[in-house]
Structure formats: structure tokens, C-alpha cells
Amino acid sequence: MMFQQPHDQFSKQFLSDLFGPLGAEVKVNYEVNAESRYVDIYFSPKAATLDLKLLEALGLLGRMVSHACLIEPFRNPVNQEDVCNCLLKLFLVQNKIRERQKQHSRFKFFL
Numbered sequence: 001m002m003f004q005q006p007h008d009q010f011s012k013q014f015l016s017d018l019f020g021p022l023g024a025e026v027k028v029n030y031e032v033n034a035e036s037r038y039v040d041i042y043f044s045p046k047a048a049t050l051d052l053k054l055l056e057a058l059g060l061l062g063r064m065v066s067h068a069c070l071i072e073p074f075r076n077p078v079n080q081e082d083v084c085n086c087l088l089k090l091f092l093v094q095n096k097i098r099e100r101q102k103q104h105s106r107f108k109f110f111l
Helices: 006-022 054-055 060-064 081-110
Strands: 039-043 068-069
Touching: 054 060, 068 081
Parallel strands: none
Antiparallel strands: 039 068
């Protein structure tokens, strides 16, 4: 098993040993394959084309879309699972954006 950092190896071994007696199974480096997830609305405004009067007329919704945002409309009141799924989508999108920024900065370096 390959570890990137000494503290990583230590913490995984320590926690595995600590939690072992507490449960039936402890997995180190547990691979998680994310299923396909879709965000209902991903909105990223173009500053040059934003109609400030329209945004103001839209009220709270206008303030929400004045910046990049994800929108998940719900017909019924949301429950804890709905909130967790929305947060997961948000984190996945943020990670995707960070990865694109890293790739773009590496690409600029080679130009």
C-alpha cells in the first residue's frame, strides 16, 4: 500500500487499529465510485450582459443569479437527505471547477 505522506500512513493505521474493536469492518483507502449526478440548473452569468434592472425585479432570485450558482427546485419541503444531496452536488461542482483551474494553469505554463 502506497502512502503520500508519513502522517497519512500513521493516521490510517492508528484509526484502523482504534476503530477495529468497535465495528465489524474497517476499510483503509476505501474506493468510492460516484454515480452520475445532475444539477437541475447551473448558472454562470456574464457580467457584460447582466441586466441590473431585471435582476432587481426578480428580487431574491435575481440576487441569487447575480453570481454563479446551482439551483435545485423542489415541489415539496426538503428533508435532510435532499439537503445532503444538494451539498454533495455543490462539492462535486466545486471540485470540478478547481480541477479545471489546475489544468488551465498547467497549460498556461507550457505556452
